[in-house]
Amino acid sequence: MTHNFDVVVLGGGIGGYTAAIRAAQLGKSVAIVEQDKLGGTCLHRGCIPSKALLRSAELFAAMKESESYGILAEGVKLDFNKVQTRKTAIVDQLHSGVQYLMKKNKIEVFRGKGCIIGPSIFSPRSGTVSVEQEDGEYLSLVPNALIIATGSRPRSLPGLSIDGEFLLSSDDALTMEALPASMIIIGGGVIGVEWASMLSDFGVQVTVVEYAPRLLPGEDEDVSRELERLLKKRGVTVHTGAKVLPETVRTGAGGVTLSVEKKNGTLELSADKALVCVGRQANVEGIGLENTDVKIENGFIRVNDFMQTAESHIYAVGDCIGGVQLAHAASHEGIMAAEHAAGRNPHGYAAHRVPRCVYSRPEIASVGWTERQAAEQGFELKIAKLPFKPLSKALVYGETDGFIKVIANKRSNDILGVHMIGPHVTDFISEAALAQLLEATPWEVGQTIHPHPTLSELLGEAMMAVDGQSISF
Known part of the structure; x- marks a missing residue:
């Protein structure tokens, strides 16, 4: 059976269903x-379930420290089964919401494995999607435009086999029925850091092993240093500049043992389980790309600024194109692809203007260039960095660690980057992103009246501090 559509989307993740909704609109x-x-x-194995667990961990940690707020809560206990039940309920509710959006926008959903085919009797050009349905029957969807949104999956290290019992992927960790007493986390990027923070708050003894010289190697170095300091303060062991030796990994009744190579020698580590968080790889195999002229580079689909592949009627968005592998980036890319396919003229994509968030404790949020990146591009910089410690709302919250750092171009006064580590900073990084989009100057953001007392006051002060005009610091 053959069906014709203006747009067919291969993959129903956040990039795919957002593209579908925009095209329908x-x-x-x-x-x-x-x-x-x-x-x-995002919904089933990433953003949402992990943030639900992180919220439970954050609240558990706060309750253990409630006496400092004048609240005596004795015998606080963790019921991890109920933690998981809450997580599942949130995911199920949001899943129902996505299904409703498909019906509301009259988008047809075909359940099954899709494969792109080349020119055929159905179409003189590649892009038709053959769908193997759950009952084994096949149907063909012929689009004017195809949007590939097949996502990604957890990556492992060469020679390291994830077994789901002792060596876990992030997918496996989300479905744990019980918490281990100890965990080695291999990888100190965003996913590894979030799990380290969460598990530590749950009372697990955590060791993080990162090959790069610092945690979160993609973030500003000041942020990385502060995060490592705070994790260590909470009892997390951190090994940076450390290479896991896969051939040394042993699993069994005693848990996991492995060796890591550092500058000063080899170190043996052991724990109940190990969590492998070394990035994600694109789902580009088995979807029929070999039947098209679509190009793959370094394991990801190559696209232009409008998400077009080497075949102009075939687009790709989200994790399968690499770059900024974040849900909100995928959503934005999906909207751009849908608008371009519909003949609109969306603005080009600027990856450095995508806000980046890490939901550790404390949170991390950033947009734009790091100090090193800006300097390497030849900008003459002016920088301000203000701490949360004296801020009234931070004191009220009892969360005073961290800072906000603003990097500006000394000549043009453009905002080049904003980097935050501190309480709830993911809630107001959008203000900095908007400022960059509108090419606002630090002075203009500083002149915006920030209500008192709020955490966002510090952003306004940091912007003014770039030119030495901060009032409270």
């Missing part, structure tokens, strides 16, 4: 092909 007939559940990694 523009009056296009739209279909989504998804072999699992709508919502993809």
Whole structure:
């Protein structure tokens, strides 16, 4: 059976279903092909379940420190089964919401495995999607435009086999029925740091092993140093500049043992389990790309600023194109692809203007260039860095660690980067992102009246401090 659509989306994650909704809003007939559940990694194996667990961990840690707020809460206990039940309920509710959006926007959803085919009797050009349905029957979807949104999956190290019992991926960790007493986390990037913070708050003894010289190597160095200091203060062991030797990994009734190589020698580590967080790889195999002229570079689909592949009617968005592998980036890319496919003229994509958030405790949020990146591009910099410690709302919250750092171009006064580590900073990084988009100067952001007492006051002060005009610091 053959169906014709204006737009077919291969993959129903956040990039895919957002693209589908936008295309439908523009009056296009739209279909989504998804072999699992709508919502993809973000909803089922990433953003949402992990943040639900992080919230429980954060609250558990706060309750253990409640006496400092004048609240005596004796015998506080953790019921991890109920933690998981709450997580699942949140995911199920949001999954129902996505399904409703498909019906509301009259988007047809085809359950099954999709494969792109080349020119055929259905179409003179590649891009038709053959769908193997759950009952084994096949159907063909012929689009005017195809949007590939097949996402990604956890990566492992060469020679290191994830078994789901002792060596876990982030997918495995999200479904743990019980917490281990100890965990080695291999990888100190965003996912590894979030799990380190969460597990530490749950009372797990955590060791982080990172190959790079510092945690969060993609973030500003000041942020990395502060995060490492605070994690260590909470009892997390951190080994940076450390290479895991896969051939040394042993698993069994005693848990996991492995060796890491550092400058000063080899160190043996042991724990109940190990969590492998060394990035994600694109789902580009088995979807029929070999039947097209779509190009793969370093394991990811190559696209231009409008998300077009080497075949102009085939687009790709989200984790499968690499770059900024974040849900909100995928959503934005999906909207751009849908608008361009509909003949609109969306603005080009600027990856450095995508806000980046890490939901550790304390949180981390940033947008734009790091200090090193800005300097390497030849900018003459002016920088301000102000701490949360004296801020009234931070004192009220009892969360005074961290700072806000603003980097500006000394000549043009453009904001080049904003980097935050501190309480709830993910809630107001959008102000800095908007300032960059509108090419605002630090002075203009500083002149914006920030209500008192709020955490966002510090952003305004930091912007003014770039030119030495801060009032409270």
